Amino acid sequence: MAHANVWNSRPRQYGKGARQCRVCAHRAGLIRKYNLNICRQCFREYANDIGFHKYR
Template identity: 50%
Template sequence: MLRQLKTKPDIAKKFLKHNAPKLRSHGKNKKHCKLCGTTRGMISSYALNICRRCFRDNAKNLGFKKYS
């Protein structure tokens, strides 16, 4: 996308400034899974910050044990 603006550095800088993702202070889109990027089913406890699906896949590697 920036290939056309390579010869125009000032315009490219302005383009990047106005198209940067909005910094969220609160709300659903502030938290997202650090493995897959989804915002649904987030687990924030123990500072995991991953979704429930990635947690199921990686729980053993993270050191969690399943007691029945």
């Protein structure tokens, strides 16, 4: 196995590279609480549909 082939020879099971948004597949800004796995931009868009309401 050459040096260049070693980098992605195994799938990632940990870290930021292993997780992505279930809506848009973005990897940054993930909300993982309650097993949502949605980026913050998509969360703002779909929060009411999911059942999160802003009380003020």
